[in-house]
């Protein structure tokens with residue numbers, strides 16, 4: 262069974278995420294895609310979920326309300342996604358809350374219950390051109406939030422500089438310059454009302470599809486807005502469609518292999534610059550003394566927690582532009 266691609270929509274509160282999602286739902290059929298949606302909202306009452314259901318009454322929708330997709334909600338994510346998978350969608354769209362770090366959902370997708378069923382396709386981050394430059398000073402006292410907003414930019418595969426109707430050209434140039442300090446490699450498009458050619462994210466996803474040509478979709482919607490690509494457009498646009506800069510490498514581990522906590526930690530320390538995150542279910546020790554652990558590596562710290570996990574041990578590595586061969590080879594030589 263092939264894995265269902267997941268598109269993550271991130272961006273600060275009010276930047277235009279739901280506007281984008283509604284458009285993606287409207288146009289999915291033109292790409293012969295049956296979408297499912299996971300909405301995450303901070304409040305108990307969801308507003309956006311109702312909006313989506315109004316626009317698309319049969320929508321395969323799951324909601325995670327009253328909290329951010331972070332540690333406290335992670336356990337619910339696999340349940341929600343499994344529920345969506347029952348209706349066999351071609352693509353799953355996840356709209357995060359404005360204060361979520363996309364890395365956390367990517368992490369959740371690598372849980373044993375989900376790993377065989379889904380794969381990250383792209384992280385799209387929507388930026389509010391009118392306010393994005395103010396965040397650092399507005400939230401200066403909240404370093405965690407400033408960090409999250411920076412990560413939203415840094416890990417995006419596609420950046421939408423939205424609400425360009427509300428800023429001058431001069432301001433736009435200065436915004437671009439600042440955004441590029443956080444992410445100089447990914448495609449960056451100027452948009453109003455999150456309008457752009459959806460081939461950039463849907464293109465190539467459907468196995469059944471005859472894709473609308475880029476210009477068709479573009480012309481149909483573009484009375485409003487020109488698509489503009491900044492820096493290295495071709496390099497990024499030519500990437501295979503199912504490629505996200507955030508990559509996940511799952512390394513299965515032969516059960517008879519001797520692994521120690523120290524050897525794992527040394528390996529992770531060696532690769533810490535490349536890795537955003539790592540985790541794994543590992544059996545540590547020798548013979549009868551072997552014990553299963555959930556290993557979590559985040560922010561350069563490794564945490565070990567005993568677990569009742571009985572499956573095949575594995576290590577998950579998450580990072581930007583991972584050098585898969587080197588990581589695998591090194592792991593095999595390391596222990």
Ligand SMILES: Nc1nc2c(ncn2[C@@H]2O[C@H](COP(=O)(O)OP(=O)(O)OP(=O)(O)O)[C@@H](O)[C@H]2O)c(=O)[nH]1
Pocket residue numbers: 272273274275276277278279280281309358359423424425426427452453454455
């Ligand atoms: N002027 C202008 N307004 C926009 C643009 N894009 C979205 N909006 C409006 O901005 C408001 C917020 O848009 P949403 O799409 O709900 O933003 P969001 O990121 O989903 O917001 P949260 O769910 O609060 O995180 C809505 O009223 C939109 O109509 C734009 O390009 N220009």
